[in-house]
Amino acid sequence: MSEHEYTPKSKVGKWFNDRLPLLTLANHLTDYPTPKNLNYWWTFGGILTFCLITQIVTGLVLAMHYIAHADMAFQSVEHIMRDVNYGWLIRYIHANGASMFFLAVYIHIFRSLFYGSYKSPREVIWIIGIIIYLLMMAAAFLGYVLPWGQMSFWGATVITNLFSAIPLVGEGIVTWLWGGYSVDNPTLTRFFTLHYLIPFLILGLVVLHIWALHVPGNNNPIGIDIKKPSKDTVPFHPYIVIKDGFALLMFMIVFAFFVFYTPNILGHADNYIEANPLVTPAHIVPEWYLLPFYAILRSVPDKLLGVIAMLSAILILAALPWLDTSKIRSAVFRPLYKQFYWILVADVLILGYVGAMPAEGLYLLIARIATAYYFLHFLVVLPVLGFKERTTPVPLSITEPILGGSPNLAAVKKKDSFKDQ
Amino acid sequence: MEKKTKRRDFLFTATYAVGAVGAGAVIWPMIDQMNPDASVKALASTEVDVSAVNPGKTITVLWRGKPVFIRRRTQEEIAEAKSVKLEDLKHPEKDEDRAKNPEWLVMLGVCTHLGCVPLDQKGDYNGWFCPCHGSHYDTSGRIRKGPAPTNMEIPEYKFVDANTIKIG
Numbered sequence: 001m002s003e004h005e006y007t008p009k010s011k012v013g014k015w016f017n018d019r020l021p022l023l024t025l026a027n028h029l030t031d032y033p034t035p036k037n038l039n040y041w042w043t044f045g046g047i048l049t050f051c052l053i054t055q056i057v058t059g060l061v062l063a064m065h066y067i068a069h070a071d072m073a074f075q076s077v078e079h080i081m082r083d084v085n086y087g088w089l090i091r092y093i094h095a096n097g098a099s100m101f102f103l104a105v106y107i108h109i110f111r112s113l114f115y116g117s118y119k120s121p122r123e124v125i126w127i128i129g130i131i132i133y134l135l136m137m138a139a140a141f142l143g144y145v146l147p148w149g150q151m152s153f154w155g156a157t158v159i160t161n162l163f164s165a166i167p168l169v170g171e172g173i174v175t176w177l178w179g180g181y182s183v184d185n186p187t188l189t190r191f192f193t194l195h196y197l198i199p200f201l202i203l204g205l206v207v208l209h210i211w212a213l214h215v216p217g218n219n220n221p222i223g224i225d226i227k228k229p230s231k232d233t234v235p236f237h238p239y240i241v242i243k244d245g246f247a248l249l250m251f252m253i254v255f256a257f258f259v260f261y262t263p264n265i266l267g268h269a270d271n272y273i274e275a276n277p278l279v280t281p282a283h284i285v286p287e288w289y290l291l292p293f294y295a296i297l298r299s300v301p302d303k304l305l306g307v308i309a310m311l312s313a314i315l316i317l318a319a320l321p322w323l324d325t326s327k328i329r330s331a332v333f334r335p336l337y338k339q340f341y342w343i344l345v346a347d348v349l350i351l352g353y354v355g356a357m358p359a360e361g362l363y364l365l366i367a368r369i370a371t372a373y374y375f376l377h378f379l380v381v382l383p384v385l386g387f388k389e390r391t392t393p394v395p396l397s398i399t400e401p402i403l404g405g406s407p408n409l410a411a412v413k414k415k416d417s418f419k420d421q
Numbered sequence: 422m423e424k425k426t427k428r429r430d431f432l433f434t435a436t437y438a439v440g441a442v443g444a445g446a447v448i449w450p451m452i453d454q455m456n457p458d459a460s461v462k463a464l465a466s467t468e469v470d471v472s473a474v475n476p477g478k479t480i481t482v483l484w485r486g487k488p489v490f491i492r493r494r495t496q497e498e499i500a501e502a503k504s505v506k507l508e509d510l511k512h513p514e515k516d517e518d519r520a521k522n523p524e525w526l527v528m529l530g531v532c533t534h535l536g537c538v539p540l541d542q543k544g545d546y547n548g549w550f551c552p553c554h555g556s557h558y559d560t561s562g563r564i565r566k567g568p569a570p571t572n573m574e575i576p577e578y579k580f581v582d583a584n585t586i587k588i589g
Contacts, residue, residue, distance in 0.1 A: 281552075
């Protein structure tokens, strides 16, 4: 990072900063030069930080009242809902907070896909992000088991059984995960421990994610490299802080709507029935944010191959910086990629829909086609497109199209992000 | 410089080797503590009184936290199970090997796909049907259609007397 040397004004500040340069760090964060054309899709990083902190704070408070024991967990959650002061509020924030977290992370990921933020030199930011996403899924799954309702129990059974697909050692791994011969009290206590641990791992990775971001700096809607600081940048504070803050307020309205008006709509009624190892609910579905992957799992008729397909669907994202062969980052200048991008968005939404439906007949057929297309997008479309696509001219700087000289002035001016400049 | 094994190299290798053994000795208890403990293993067998089970009825008992189906099969069901050709089966097993006493079918009520409890007297083969991902089992608990890879498992069991089954 090429930044001017910072010296605190006060003597005490200087004394402290010479020993631990916290003020230099704070100065770096406030002065951090950001592209001036960042649009609202770039506010989700800040929103996600808010989501993580919300989950940690509400989770800590819930842990003061929750009892991780198979005989008491379900009652203790009801105790939180009925007896604990504001327990209902804290639990609803935590439960809906998970959904809000995933909503924001999906927007964040698809923003990255549209503007090519995963490409060189930002591959490491992207891969750390994928690890965070995997940990988020693990934390969400483990947390969903804790209320010990029917969906908790059977969701835990189905997901842990995925490991039994591994040849030879699979059964042993499942028994080890359970600490017994079925999902039971030992499973619950360890899930609680891990659910408590993972958010702090995520927090550490978020620090690395931001650190890695601050090395090359933010990508931007036109996806070009910019000089920092320059006419193309504005300091993070106050410009981005205000913009992020406003977006966060809008997001909190949506969040509050779910918490206060329809707190159970994203859950399943079956989870208000205590876990019963003798009865499987008629229709087991995971939470909405895992449905696309669940659809991929079910679309493959073989157990092991189904599990492999589901895991590959997530892990393939880590290889994305190398699968996408195009040197142009932003979809703004990639007319064909832009169309395939929206097809992918539709494909994932379709997978999510059929993942919630029974795996039979037409739904199964649709799930299979959508699964095939998902892999086709990453393994065939993206590599080929980089060589075949005729991209439109990319401006030399963010200000160039406005101040003149760009061969592509009209095309760029149409973009909303340039209207105000 | 010529590469020769020196006393120092030996010391490094020996240190790494002892360190690896030490690390393993610390890590293994951390891993093994998650395996089933003594109290879980102690609940390994169950005795069931089946005198009240009439033909065509199934009872479900809990064994090691899992449901076990004990079905007293009707003559038609036994005939149906025996008439199936082995080459039509995804996981070929003779009915005689699954139900030593053909009237009694004792098996783990756990779908071999992802562990749900299949529903009794449902599905295309008059046996069991798993509502989770659509596996169909026949009257011998053998997988006939759907994603499950194998037949429902037969636990170790024996008749202690005419009316009592000991599972495990």
